[in-house]
Amino acid sequence: MTNVSRERLGYVFMIVSVPIIWQLAVTLSGLQPFILPGPGIVFKTLGNEWSNFLYHTGVTMYGAMVGYAFANLFAISIAVLFVYLPSVQTFLMPWFIVIKNIPFVVIAPILVITLGTTNMPKFIVVFLVTFFPVLANVVAGLRAADQVLLDRMHVLNATRWQIFWKVRWPSAIPYYMAAHEVAFTGSIIAAIVAEFFFSRTGLGYLIVTAMESYRADILYGVTLIAAVLGLSNYLLVVWLRKRLLRWQDA
Amino acid sequence: MSPAIQLRQLSKSFGEIDALKDIDLDIQEGEFIALIGPSGCGKTTLLRHVLSLETASAGEILVGGDTPERVRRENKLGIVFQRAALVPSCTSLQNVQMTLDITGVETPLTPAGLLDEFGLGAFKDHYPHQLSGGMQQRVNIAAAMVHNPPFLMMDEPFGALDEMTREFMCEFLGGVLLDNPKTTVLVTHSIDEAVMLADRIVILAPRPGRISAIVDVDFPRPRRRDLKTQSAFGEKVLEVRRLLYEVEEA
Ligand SMILES: Nc1ncnc2c1ncn2[C@@H]1O[C@H](COP(=O)(O)OP(=O)(O)OP(=O)(O)O)[C@@H](O)[C@H]1O
Ligand SMILES: [Mg+2]
Numbered sequence: 001m002t003n004v005s006r007e008r009l010g011y012v013f014m015i016v017s018v019p020i021i022w023q024l025a026v027t028l029s030g031l032q033p034f035i036l037p038g039p040g041i042v043f044k045t046l047g048n049e050w051s052n053f054l055y056h057t058g059v060t061m062y063g064a065m066v067g068y069a070f071a072n073l074f075a076i077s078i079a080v081l082f083v084y085l086p087s088v089q090t091f092l093m094p095w096f097i098v099i100k101n102i103p104f105v106v107i108a109p110i111l112v113i114t115l116g117t118t119n120m121p122k123f124i125v126v127f128l129v130t131f132f133p134v135l136a137n138v139v140a141g142l143r144a145a146d147q148v149l150l151d152r153m154h155v156l157n158a159t160r161w162q163i164f165w166k167v168r169w170p171s172a173i174p175y176y177m178a179a180h181e182v183a184f185t186g187s188i189i190a191a192i193v194a195e196f197f198f199s200r201t202g203l204g205y206l207i208v209t210a211m212e213s214y215r216a217d218i219l220y221g222v223t224l225i226a227a228v229l230g231l232s233n234y235l236l237v238v239w240l241r242k243r244l245l246r247w248q249d250a
Numbered sequence: 251m252s253p254a255i256q257l258r259q260l261s262k263s264f265g266e267i268d269a270l271k272d273i274d275l276d277i278q279e280g281e282f283i284a285l286i287g288p289s290g291c292g293k294t295t296l297l298r299h300v301l302s303l304e305t306a307s308a309g310e311i312l313v314g315g316d317t318p319e320r321v322r323r324e325n326k327l328g329i330v331f332q333r334a335a336l337v338p339s340c341t342s343l344q345n346v347q348m349t350l351d352i353t354g355v356e357t358p359l360t361p362a363g364l365l366d367e368f369g370l371g372a373f374k375d376h377y378p379h380q381l382s383g384g385m386q387q388r389v390n391i392a393a394a395m396v397h398n399p400p401f402l403m404m405d406e407p408f409g410a411l412d413e414m415t416r417e418f419m420c421e422f423l424g425g426v427l428l429d430n431p432k433t434t435v436l437v438t439h440s441i442d443e444a445v446m447l448a449d450r451i452v453i454l455a456p457r458p459g460r461i462s463a464i465v466d467v468d469f470p471r472p473r474r475r476d477l478k479t480q481s482a483f484g485e486k487v488l489e490v491r492r493l494l495y496e497v498e499e500a
Binding site for chain 2: 146156170
């Protein structure tokens with residue numbers, strides 16, 4: 001059996017196991033369905049209210065992706081600035097360290113008060129949560145470029161542009177992918193938490209209302225959706241890594 | 251005719267350390283110089299000055315009557331380090347081609363032709379990680395020579411290779427340079443290698459890094475491996491070894 005098909009088998013096994021283990025837990029614990037609903041109930045809720053779930057998932061994903069896209073754009077640009085103009089780093093770093101260490105759950109309500117119940121607070125919270133890991137990793141990756149290769153480029157009179165595309169950026173790609181793997185899930189978490197505070201839409205809102213009305217089936221439904229989103233991203237990263245680093249297993 | 255490379259009172263200090271002190275050396279066009287000396291005596295530092303990768307603390311370097319900086323801009327330098335300076339995501343051929351892409355130099359040598367000549371015809375589409383150490387180093391040398399630079403600087407190019415591969419590479423390099431004459435400086439820890447390849451062996455002493463002796467080697471070329479079985483070769487090796495011992499014991 002090839003490695004790929006073995007890996008697939010692992011996923012199939014997990015997907016089949018989850019409802020079984022879940023049902024076992026329900027049966028053995030004897031907990032009431034409004035506290036621990038079985039997979040049957042939850043899948044039925046997902047089926048009945050699929051358009052509702054889809055809508056709120058879409059809202060959350062939209063917020064997460066817009067914030068994350070801007071975070072990537074800025075993080076990569078600033079990483080390049082840091083590497084080529086160290087004085088920019090000297091100037092910005094103290095700000096970044098302070099902002100990074102303010103818990104984002106504290107910032108979210110302040111943003112809501114200031115900016116109102118628009119999408120803006122959500123974008124900003126997602127941005128703040130995902131910007132720093134991407135920045136840190138891309139800077140590390142650009143700096144990890146092989147010194148011997150940099151010397152060769154210098155002796156060959158390579159332009160900064162050539163050095164960037166042929167040496168520094170390729171060296172940063174694996175670092176960037178590692179950051180993305182964490183930051184993508186982080187962007188969804190941040191969007192959901194931002195929605196707790198003010199939103200009338202999104203998975204965060206769904207969670208808040210479900211808690212108020214003791215709808216555990218909805219909470220488990222949201223959990224399943226979040227798990228699927230996380231897993232899809234993981235698979236996307238694996239696929240991208242295979243494509244971008246195709247030469248490694250040539 | 252003025253020497254191809256002139257070092258005049260070249261000195262370099264890194265803080266407290268005098269890496270090089272008052273180095274005077276003339277290297278003739280097409281001459282092969284081997285630099286040998288204890289670890290930390292400044293061999294790499296000397297080479298890096300010729301390559302314009304370091305600036306002198308005092309003294310002067312002229313390469314082809316010009317500053318190293320200007321010579322570099324004219325794409326007249328080739329470098330080979332101990333560790334191959336290859337882009338991991340590029341094939342052998344692409345790595346050699348890259349030198350031409352970056353320098354924009356037109357030469358009668360072609361990357362494919364050079365790789366054929368280097369015995370790597372069947373490995374053009376292999377990635378560095380798929381090649382043995384000796385093969386990588388041959389790709390590295392091809393990449394350093396494909397733009398036919400008049401000056402070739404090599405820092406322990408065979409240092410990481412096993413004895414037999416070293417011997418082979420040594421004879422191979424001698425042959426390549428016979429066909430494409432260049433002013434060459436080779437840093438090495440191997441006395442055999444130095445005697446095998448060099449017209450003159452420069453012995454450096456450490457702290458401060460300075461020239462302690464220069465030995466002429468005038469065996470006719472091409473020099474084949476069986477030269478090593480001759481007593482004249484052994485005597486030359488002995489002479490260099492004694493001088494090295496003097497340096498190390500001083
Ligand atoms: N960038 C640097 N910063 C500080 N000190 C340096 C630097 N480069 C070299 N040195 C010092 O200069 C001296 C000479 O170093 P160099 O690398 O030229 O030695 P070497 O003869 O090439 O040694 P080896 O045979 O081990 O390669 C050493 O004492 C080293 O510590
Ligand atoms: Mg060295």
